Amino acid sequence: MRIFVAGLRKMVGRPASFVSVALLVGLLGLILLASATVGQQDDSPRGRAAAQALLTFPGAYDIILSFLFGLGGLVAVIYGAAIAGSEWSWGTLKNAVARGESRARYMLGTFGAIVVMVAVGLALSFGLGVLLALLAATIAGVSTSGVSDPDTLARLPAMAARGWFAVVEQAALGYAIATLARSQLAGIGAGIAFYFGEGFATIFLPDIIKYMPFAVARASVATEGSSGRFGGGAGAVAALPADTALVLVGVWLVGALAVTVLFTERAEITG
Amino acid sequence: MREAAEGSRGFDQTSRYRPRYALMVPTTGLALVTRGLRKSYGARRALDGLDLTVPTGVVYGFLGPNGAGKTTTMRLLTGLLHPDAGSIELLGQPFSRGDRTRLFEVGALVESPSFYPYLSGRQNLRVLAAAGAPVPDGRIEDLLELVGLGDRAKDKVSGYSLGMKQRLGIAGALLSDPRLLLLDEPANGLDPAGIVAMRETLRRLAGEGKTVFVSSHLLAEVRVLADVVGIIAAGKLVREGTLDSMLRDQGVVRVRIPRASESQARALLERLATVDAATGTGDEDAWFAVHVEPSRAGDVNRLLAESHIYASALESGTDLEDLFLQLTSGGEPSGEGGFGRIASPANGPDAEA
Numbered sequence: 279m280r281i282f283v284a285g286l287r288k289m290v291g292r293p294a295s296f297v298s299v300a301l302l303v304g305l306l307g308l309i310l311l312a313s314a315t316v317g318q319q320d321d322s323p324r325g326r327a328a329a330q331a332l333l334t335f336p337g338a339y340d341i342i343l344s345f346l347f348g349l350g351g352l353v354a355v356i357y358g359a360a361i362a363g364s365e366w367s368w369g370t371l372k373n374a375v376a377r378g379e380s381r382a383r384y385m386l387g388t389f390g391a392i393v394v395m396v397a398v399g400l401a402l403s404f405g406l407g408v409l410l411a412l413l414a415a416t417i418a419g420v421s422t423s424g425v426s427d428p429d430t431l432a433r434l435p436a437m438a439a440r441g442w443f444a445v446v447e448q449a450a451l452g453y454a455i456a457t458l459a460r461s462q463l464a465g466i467g468a469g470i471a472f473y474f475g476e477g478f479a480t481i482f483l484p485d486i487i488k489y490m491p492f493a494v495a496r497a498s499v500a501t502e503g504s505s506g507r508f509g510g511g512a513g514a515v516a517a518l519p520a521d522t523a524l525v526l527v528g529v530w531l532v533g534a535l536a537v538t539v540l541f542t543e544r545a546e547i548t549g
Numbered sequence: 550m551r552e553a554a555e556g557s558r559g560f561d562q563t564s565r566y567r568p569r570y571a572l573m574v575p576t577t578g579l580a581l582v583t584r585g586l587r588k589s590y591g592a593r594r595a596l597d598g599l600d601l602t603v604p605t606g607v608v609y610g611f612l613g614p615n616g617a618g619k620t621t622t623m624r625l626l627t628g629l630l631h632p633d634a635g636s637i638e639l640l641g642q643p644f645s646r647g648d649r650t651r652l653f654e655v656g657a658l659v660e661s662p663s664f665y666p667y668l669s670g671r672q673n674l675r676v677l678a679a680a681g682a683p684v685p686d687g688r689i690e691d692l693l694e695l696v697g698l699g700d701r702a703k704d705k706v707s708g709y710s711l712g713m714k715q716r717l718g719i720a721g722a723l724l725s726d727p728r729l730l731l732l733d734e735p736a737n738g739l740d741p742a743g744i745v746a747m748r749e750t751l752r753r754l755a756g757e758g759k760t761v762f763v764s765s766h767l768l769a770e771v772r773v774l775a776d777v778v779g780i781i782a783a784g785k786l787v788r789e790g791t792l793d794s795m796l797r798d799q800g801v802v803r804v805r806i807p808r809a810s811e812s813q814a815r816a817l818l819e820r821l822a823t824v825d826a827a828t829g830t831g832d833e834d835a836w837f838a839v840h841v842e843p844s845r846a847g848d849v850n851r852l853l854a855e856s857h858i859y860a861s862a863l864e865s866g867t868d869l870e871d872l873f874l875q876l877t878s879g880g881e882p883s884g885e886g887g888f889g890r891i892a893s894p895a896n897g898p899d900a901e902a
Contacts, residue, residue, distance in 0.1 A: 284679030291668050369663025370676075373721065376627035376659055377681030378652030384680065547629040 281374075281384055285391025294360050295395060298353045302403045303410070306345050310407075310414040317418035333415040335424035339434065342407040346400055347441040347499040351448040351492065354396060355469040358452030361392055362538070363462030372547050382539045389453055389535060393446050400442055437499070440524060444495040447527045448473075450534035451491050457538045460545070488518050491530040497523035578641060580605040580729050580760035581626070586635035588621050588784075595621040597784035598635070603762055603777070608755045610775030610792075611764040614877050618784040619764040620660060623733045626762075627657045640728055653682035656727030658735060662718025666707035670698050670717050673706055674724065682725040692720040695750070697743075711738030719747065730754065730761045736770050748774050768869045782877035792869070799872045800843040803836055805862035806853065811835045814858050821845075821852060834861055 289295050310333065317329035332341055365371040365388070374384050408425075415422050424430075455472060456465020473492055480487040487493050497517035518526070581603035588596040596618045603609045613619045624630040626637060628649055637644045644651045664673045671689060678684035693702045696716035706714065715738045722730060730751075736744050751761045751774065765771050771778060772792065779789040788795060806814045811827055818824045818839050827835035839849055846865035853860055 280679040284676045287672065288665055288668065288676055291665075291672065293667060364665075368665065369661070370665060372629055372659060373663055373677055374680035375629055375649075376652065376655075376657040377677070377725070378628075378649045378655070379680035380649060546631065548624065 279387075281379070281387025282390045285388040286394060288388075289361065289391055289395045292361075294357060295399070298357050299399045299402055302346060302350055302353060302399075303406045305349065306342065306403070306407045307410045309345070310410050311417070314414035314417040317420065330418055330420045333411055333418055333420045335411070335415070335422055336427035336430035337424075338411045338415070339408070339430055342404060342411060343437055343441055343499070346403055346407065347444060348496070350400060350403070350441075350445050351495055352470070352473055354445045354449035355452035355455075355473050356466050357395075358389075358392060358449035359456035359465035359469040360452075360462055361388065361456075362453040363456035363459065363465035366457070366460040367462040371542075375547060381542045381545075385457070385538050385542050386535065389450065389538070392449050392453065396446050396449055397442055400438070400445060404438070440520075441499045443524070443531075444498045444527050447491065447531040447534070448495050450531050450538075454534040454538045454541075457541055489526060491527075491534075494518060494523040494526040494530065498527045578605050579603060579638070580640055581609075581762060582638040583622075583626075584636050586622070586625060586637065587633045588618075588625060588630060589633055595784055596625070596632075596635075599781070599784065600786055601779055602789065603760060603779075605760050606755055606758045607776040608751055608761040608763060608774055610771035610778040611762060611781065612766065612768065612771055612778055612873060613764075613781035614766060617781045617877065619766075619781060620733060621784075622781070623657070623659045623731055623764055626731055627655070627659055628652060629659065653725060654728045655731060656722035656725060656729070657731040657733075658718045658722040659731070659733050661737070662714045662721070664706045664714065664717065667705060669703050669705055670709070670713075671702040673717065674721060677721050678724055684724050688724065688726070689720075692723055695723070696720045697746070712740055712743055715739055716743065728759055730759060731764075732761065733764045734766070735763060736765070736767060744770070768873055772869050780873065780876050787876045788872075795872060796869070797842050799875065800841065800865070802839045802841055802843065802846045802849045803862075803864040804839065804849055804853070804860045805834045805836050806858055806860055808832060808835050810858045813856065814853060817852055817856055817858070818849065821849065 313329040313332045317326050317333060331337065362385075371381075371384065375381060412422055412425065451472070452465065452469040455469045456462065459465040459468055476487060476490050476492045479490075480493065488497070498520055500517060500520055500523075517523070579602060581601060583599050583601040586596050586599040586601075587594070599618065599622060601611075601622075611619055611622070621630065625632050626639070626644075628644075628646075631646055639651045640654055642648070642651055664670075665676065668676065671693060674689045674692065678689060690699075693699050696719055698713060698716055698720070701709070701713065706717065709717065715735070719732070719735060722732060732751075735747060735751075739747060748770075751763070755761050755776070763771070763774060776791065777789070778792050778795060780787050790798075804814075804818075814835075814837065815824060815827070818837055821839060821841060823840045825838040825840075827837055841849065843865040846863055850860055850863055
């Protein structure tokens, strides 16, 4: 518990935490405001309608969540890699181990803090995203009456929970990759390469890649009309059913953490 | 400006720091023992059967040239590395892969101090305190005062000088009021006032019954700080003991006598102790090195004078530097980063030609 709380303390003060949320909200805001401009000024009625559809609630909820769970996955990979990698690069893991701390508990406790930070970051980004969508809708002259659609509001918590779980899995992958790399920069680089590499590989090996960690994460949060829209690569190709994918997300999450713990337990800390 | 002000500050000797958390420690016995400790990195052997014996309640200076195995030893003692062979005992208990809780009573500063650069000094200590043994309330503030960082505790570590980071590292090592303190080059980056204050703090801790194990290549620092010294070279302990006994055992008296009396003098001196071959060429006086305690220089002189051989010069004594060089490299600088010697043009082959 002490490691978990200390982990939260470290992450709350870390600029990467704010930058991650700012990046997500900033890009989402740009998309929404651009849509508002197009929806207001486009000469073609079809273009205007398409742009306005993005801003129309309750459908805008799906757009926002799809964006957060898609690009958010990539940000989570980078964030997880940054947290784990810096423990090696900065030598702070060394400090904890030299004080007699359990390596496994240290890594799991720190990851527990990441899980909470991901939840807070997604909630914050979602809240700000909804506000930006409302603003954009107002600018575009689109009705916002659907914002309180009871059916959508009822299924939002389940959608959010699935998405959070998928993003946490992707953070765990970044965490494991950086642990294996024992470096912040190498971990981030390898995490990004793995993320996009898997997306590209879908073109050639769709039947295999659909079981891979980022593909199952995308598939687990796919809703009608939103599947893979903001993910990295061909998310909609040969995707697994969402519930099956969710189970595999859990398997990959546990696997990534097991690799992290086993590697850290056995590692010789020389940095 | 603030940095400059910090630079002149030492550890605060009048702080609120008290040994409030001190355990009842024995003043006899061994705090640290290693036997046959071996560690290789690939084909390179870093430690080759290291046997250390560190008594309780002393400052132990662990000396060695670069690459001798000091940092590897520190990493093994703190569980960062696992030995290929050999055993470690910390505070009277065996220490191996599964015994991490032994480190609850050990404080360590291994290599350069490591912190989260975006957190303040105080926050870094709080985060560190969450790992390992519990740290009592108020301890962090006491330690910040002790190391002279009380007024900079709120500043981010990224803005700290090397000396300030070193102070914070020492505070981190003292968090759990350890019975055994392992410090790797603790004087690194400290200004002279900081070094003096750190030395006093470490001496005081040893006076309270704690054991301080200091790895260093700074001979002068070890000489004034350590009660017991271990010298490591090429992964092996080549000498261990009190400084006085080492210097005494390694002592030498050098005497200069006329070349004409060389053989007679040698015969006389060899009755007293081992004598090295005479140095000096041609008609120059001969220098003999007689391996006796420096305090027996008078005996050497008297022995020669009684046989009407009068020394024209007498030198005695051994300093730690001589001893270190003798033990670690046969008198030649060596180790990982040994400097080569560049022949002077006047003495080189070209000059002769």
